[in-house]
Amino acid sequence: MAVDTNTSLRNQVMYSVFVRNYSKEGTFKKVTDDVQRIKALGVDIVWLMPIHPVGERKRKGTLGSPYAIKDYRAVNPEFGTLDDLKELVSAIHDNGMKCIIDVVYNHTAPDSVLAKEHPEWFYHKADGSFGNKIGDWSDIIDLDYTQRGLWDYQIETLKQWAKIVDGFRCDVAPLVPLDFWLRARKEVAAVHPECIWLSESVEPAFVYENRKHGIPCLSDSEIFQAFDVSYEYDIYWDYVNYLAGKSTLVSYADQINRQEGTFPANYVKLRYLENHDRPRAKFLIANEQALRNWTSFIYFQKGLTLLYNGQEKEADRRPSLFDKDTIVWNTERDLTPLMQKLYQIKKTPLFASSVYHAEALGNNVLFASHADSEHEIAGIFCTTGTAAAVKVSMPDGSYKNMIDGKNIQVECGILSTTGEPIIMQVK
Secondary structure, eight states, X not given: OOTTOOGGGGGOEEEEEOHHHHSSSXXXXXXXXXXXXXXXXXXXXXXXXOOXXXXXXXXXXXXXXXXXXXXXXSOOTTTOOHHHHHHHHHHHHHTTOEEEEEEOOSEEOTTOHHHHHOGGGXXXXXXXXXXXXXXXOTTOEEBOTTOHHHHHHHHHHHHHHHXXXXXXXXXXXXXXXXXXXXXXXXXXXXXXXXXXXXXXXXXXXXXXXXXXXXXXXXXXXHHTTTOSEEEOHHHHHHHHHHHTTSSOHHHHHHHHHHHHHHSOTTOOEEEOSOOTTSXXXXXXXXXXXXXXXXXXXXXXXXXXXXXXXTGGGTOOSOOOSSSOOOOOOOOSOOOHHHHHHHHHHHTOGGGGTOEEEEEEEETTEEEEEEEOSSOEEEEEEXXXXXXXXXXXXXXXXXXXXXXXXXXXXXXXXXXEEOSSOEEEEOO
16 A cells, blocks of 8 residues: 555545546536536545547547547547646536546557657567557557656656646556556655545456466555555455355455455555446446445445446446447436435544444345444445345444434344445444
């Protein structure tokens, strides 16, 4: 873990914006128009997915992946101008939030500025042509970090953006050398001392497969040396496999507890039900009451909560990365009131400094707790949304649900739920 990581990030919520598909217009200005609503949802950090021009050569779809970047130092003209971006960032700041942008440093588009100006900074196949090491990423070419001139250019680029924004979400950061990230963090701190560093860390299977083929790939333990926050892909598939009936809730809880016993005391995981690379939460969890429980759980989890634009409206279709595919906002569903209440609970100081534990209680009920030597807050989450009676290790008595204010009774060590999520002060 970065030694100066601030654990108050565990009290915060991040909102991911895909500018192209956020609105029909797909511009910075339309996001700016919506900043106050984002703030009112309960958000501390706005993450803008890649804002740079997209390559044209070998692009996928009609508009190309925003992760096939043509120029790291420019903005995508489809979104607007640099001044438009600065106005958006100013609006985010004026509403008391921070703004981070995507950094895609493993690769560029085949027709990128760097490919033209510095072809020596790229990985080349045996025949001397540009190439990439991950097979299905056919619209990009890999950078070569044995070239120290590349390091200087990339870090200077980060320093330029750090004068405008507050941090970086670093795409497939494990494929870029750790020493590069350590140097980048140090040098960017001179420009923006409170810069936020979020790593898209990867699944253990991805680390294994790359290393098996001789491709260096950083584990979470390495990533945490340079980054404040890492993805929770180390347990994501335990969550999905449980929903799909391929694994148990006990297994999922065990993996959460493994994190608590493995990572440094100030570790911060990014907690999410969905993101731009994975299915929508509503697609995976069709039952409304179950979705309310899972939504409450990611706020309760130890870490930084991530929302992907449209999640608050229970959008069930993930926007295409390669085409114009505007988010459907008029779903006639709205988790906003629940998220606003959970955001208030998220600010509980104990969440930033607790020892955290999860346990499967039976009947598809997940129990979790934040505790220190004097205080404990517990959460009861019915993962299938059905009412259940469960045995709990809590004193008999009456407790107040912090979500809806209703009384919760424990008798003879048994708690009976209606199927709605519960968060309560135990001591």
